[in-house]
Amino acid sequence: MSDTEFLHKAINNAKNFENFSDVLMAVSLHPEWLTMIPEGRKWAILHQIILSGNVNNLDQLLALQKSNKEFRLLTQTSDNQTIFDIASLRNDISDMIKRIEQLVKLDQILNYAKVCEWDKCYEIVKENPSFVNEKPPYRRFYLIHHMACANAIKQFESFKEIKNCIFDLNLRADRKKINVIAREEGQPKFAEYIEKHYPNLLDKDDSTLDELYKPSEEAKKRTNAVNAMMDQQCIVKDLDNNLLGKPIKMKSRAEVMLHINEIRTQQESELKTKSSQASKTEEDTRQEMMIDTLTCPLTLAIFIDPVVAADGFTYERSSITAWLKNNDRSPMTNQKLPNKDLNPNTVVKQIINALHLTP
Structure with a gap:
């Protein structure tokens, strides 16, 4: 197929x-x-x-x-x-309409924040104060992180005056605290502001989170195996073939070395076209997205026992179980979870099995 x-x-x-x-x-x-x-x-x-x-x-x-x-x-x-x-074609899907309205509003806030249109953000937050601490599942930053990136200290102070608007300064992006994000984005003043006015946030004992983020030794080995495999072959194409009933042809060392030499020769050629460069970039992007699909957002390691939580995200069972002991919100969107059920992600398991990884 x-x-x-x-x-x-x-x-x-x-x-x-x-x-x-x-x-x-x-x-x-x-x-x-x-x-x-x-x-x-x-x-x-x-x-x-x-x-x-x-x-x-x-x-x-x-x-x-x-x-x-x-x-x-x-x-x-x-x-x-x-x-x-x-x-609107159906009158019996009110939950879906409510969900997409929520996502669109959150997108609007974050899009405005990205270009520093704070007045427009302010008006939306006045209507929905809880939105300052939520984001869609496909977004990296919460509102506070966009403020950190823009050194928007005055705006942060202004938003805090909105009734029922309480920023959760424990929110992280890529598991990093707000002051770390600010410094990475070249805004040390915002980082210093947070560190000065909210020292308790930075002094907080993170041992529980550190343990939650820690991947198992088996997951580390599996992650290393996938990274090595990426260097040898286009795993997306191989997975397509394997999961559609066609066997994967694993490359021998000689074939890999031959392939590497061919790539080097091609890269040295002055006749390499822009289209081939674009194709390579597209292939790299697909590889990155595939690895992301197979990686737990908490441990940042390839799954061993992937489960789907009520927020739609897939996590390593042990990590999300530990998270749910003390939290009733999604670790990825900070939205309240309708339940704490965990269901095996058989699709991700099937993809990982198709890679023929050894623990």
Whole structure:
């Protein structure tokens, strides 16, 4: 089965509200397919999922977009319908409408913050104070991190005056504290401001979090194996073939060395075209997104026992279990979890098994 056939099959399954595991497999292997509309189609997988009204399925697919920089929730259909137009086609999916309205509002705040349009952020926060501590699953930063990146100390003080607006300064991005993010983004004054006015935040005992973030030895070995494999082959293409019933051809050392020499020769050539460079960049991006799909956002290691939480994200079971002992909010979006159920992610397990990794 070709990629095109695979994509069409996934869209058909989404359209018929069936075989979600196959849809999840397709988007796990190709996150960009969530909003891709192939020739001859009007809707992408995203639009079909919106129409289905299944918020849990939507959240699982959105969680796969956290490393896809091209993802846009408001991607229109080929006949220019919005996700709101699609949701309005049914009168029995109020939960879906509520969810996309929430996501769009959060996107608006963070988009305004990114370009320092603080007045517009302020107006939205006045209506929804809790939004200062929430973000969509596909976003890296919360509002406070955008403020740190812009050294927006005055704006931070102003927002604190909004009724019921209480910033959670423990929120992290890539597991990093606010002052660390500020310094990495070249804003030491904001970091110093936080350190001066909120010393208790920085003195907090992080031993519990450190333990939660610590991957097992087995996970470390598996992560090293995948990184080594990335250097030898295009794992995305191999996974496509293997998961569609075609065996992976593992390269021998001689084949790998030959391949490396061919690449070096090609790189030294002055005749290398821009299109081949673009193709290489695209392949690297796909590899990175695939590794992200197979990596726990808490331990940053390849999964051993992947489970899906109520926020749609997949975590290493031991880490998310430890998190849930003292938290009822998502570690990735800070939104309140409807429940603390954990379900095995059989799709991710299948992908990892297809890599033929040894513990």
